[in-house]
Amino acid sequence: MHINLVPLPNEFHTDYKLFFRKSIFENTSVEYDSKYSAEGYSIVIDEKGAKVRCSNKAGENFAYQTLKQLEYNYSGNIPYITIEDKPAFSYRGFMIDCARHFFSVEDLKKMIDAACLFKFNKFHWHLVDDQGWRMEIKKYPLLTEKGSVRTHSNFGRYYNPNPHTGYYTVSQMKDIVEYCKKKSIDVIPEIEIPGHASACIHAYPHLSCNQSVIPVRTHAGIFKDILCAGNEKVYEFIFNVLDEMTAIFPSEYVHIGGDEAPKDRWDKCPLCQKKMKELGLTDAEQLQGYMLNRVFSYLNKKGKKAITWNESLRGNNLEKGITVQNWREKNDECLLRASSGGKIIVSDFFHYYTDYPLGMTPLKKTYEYNPIKETLEESYRKNIIGVETPIWTEFIDNIEKMSTMCYPRFAAVSETGWTLKKNKNYDDFSIRLKKVLPMIEKYGLSYADSYEWDPGFFKSAKQIIKFAYNMYNKETIKSRKE
Numbered sequence: 001m002h003i004n005l006v007p008l009p010n011e012f013h014t015d016y017k018l019f020f021r022k023s024i025f026e027n028t029s030v031e032y033d034s035k036y037s038a039e040g041y042s043i044v045i046d047e048k049g050a051k052v053r054c055s056n057k058a059g060e061n062f063a064y065q066t067l068k069q070l071e072y073n074y075s076g077n078i079p080y081i082t083i084e085d086k087p088a089f090s091y092r093g094f095m096i097d098c099a100r101h102f103f104s105v106e107d108l109k110k111m112i113d114a115a116c117l118f119k120f121n122k123f124h125w126h127l128v129d130d131q132g133w134r135m136e137i138k139k140y141p142l143l144t145e146k147g148s149v150r151t152h153s154n155f156g157r158y159y160n161p162n163p164h165t166g167y168y169t170v171s172q173m174k175d176i177v178e179y180c181k182k183k184s185i186d187v188i189p190e191i192e193i194p195g196h197a198s199a200c201i202h203a204y205p206h207l208s209c210n211q212s213v214i215p216v217r218t219h220a221g222i223f224k225d226i227l228c229a230g231n232e233k234v235y236e237f238i239f240n241v242l243d244e245m246t247a248i249f250p251s252e253y254v255h256i257g258g259d260e261a262p263k264d265r266w267d268k269c270p271l272c273q274k275k276m277k278e279l280g281l282t283d284a285e286q287l288q289g290y291m292l293n294r295v296f297s298y299l300n301k302k303g304k305k306a307i308t309w310n311e312s313l314r315g316n317n318l319e320k321g322i323t324v325q326n327w328r329e330k331n332d333e334c335l336l337r338a339s340s341g342g343k344i345i346v347s348d349f350f351h352y353y354t355d356y357p358l359g360m361t362p363l364k365k366t367y368e369y370n371p372i373k374e375t376l377e378e379s380y381r382k383n384i385i386g387v388e389t390p391i392w393t394e395f396i397d398n399i400e401k402m403s404t405m406c407y408p409r410f411a412a413v414s415e416t417g418w419t420l421k422k423n424k425n426y427d428d429f430s431i432r433l434k435k436v437l438p439m440i441e442k443y444g445l446s447y448a449d450s451y452e453w454d455p456g457f458f459k460s461a462k463q464i465i466k467f468a469y470n471m472y473n474k475e476t477i478k479s480r481k482e
Ligand SMILES: [Zn+2]
Pocket: 208, 209, 227, 228, 229, 230, 231, 265, 266, 269, 270, 271, 272
């Protein structure tokens, strides 16, 4: 049975014999019924119009997206249909990197509108990184005064000689939170601990091990100057920042980073070494675990949960309560963690990173990726709480390019997040998607044309070579030697 909806509802029936020929929204009624799950809903369309049943606002919102797609695709001819629907995963996220390039509130709202259409429920907002701090924190004004400005941009061969700047005020961030709330989307802010902290250290050099002044970075990379884990002033800083963040963002989760943090400075820092000795730690990765655990426990006292990237598992001492976002796993650490009760969000870079060209990560590859490994025992599969697709913006400085990279692949991840594996089928998905995707144009967004979704061998090879060529950067190579 085929119906032009993305993501595909998990149960539906229509025989395409009778059709509702009036405006569906003028003939829709909603009834709350506690028997429905948090995000579940049912819709019955018959001669009276649409009857929606759900248990709360989230279910109502998701039912509304389904009706919107039906109205768009079958306007004046909506087949009588019954739909019983609820998501496969409770966590269905998209991430936008606003540190490498700043995007206006207006642009973000366009991306949020589109994400809502595809029933995403988490917006992971990457607000700080080496190349810019974009979140206003009243107690530390230099974070945005100094940390949001870089002199120029040189990401690979992408070069812009002009200063790049921009940050979100408290009221703008609250505005985004409110906007998302109406669409049943939680906003999860991210602060990077201890790495990717150049912009932060540029503003407040006392936060690093050697306290030297470093620039807001102008190129991509992994940088050795990270937050000192042995200095109590660093914890005081982090806790103060978190106090303000949690006052702005009501989400149960805060993302606290934990990725790509070289330990060169910690190995030589007297304070870090002293802290390790005090704690009886033998490996700097354990010190990172200690640092993140301490931040987690601070958040916990505020009734919050924490997410970290998977490198934070390296020290083997990360608190069980921390949810791990798996982007690049080498030794099945996440599988082991899920097998011992830890919660995992799947963001495999090779399948879900949309900053790679379609020639490298074609739509089918994204769609068919199974976030649950076959080797994970049945009883632990519930610990894979969901999926998230990120867009990193080193090479993306405008909303048109961003949306063209994200769509169609965001839609593919949304279907994996919502639709049960047994109901998924790529050929059917691509037919449905061609009908639904033009809807994002009215939000002012673009998308890749369907002939580009799964490029053949030669086209892919060309795109991959171009991508690799564009990555080359003298500044990056120089900074690795520092
Ligand atoms: Zn240190």
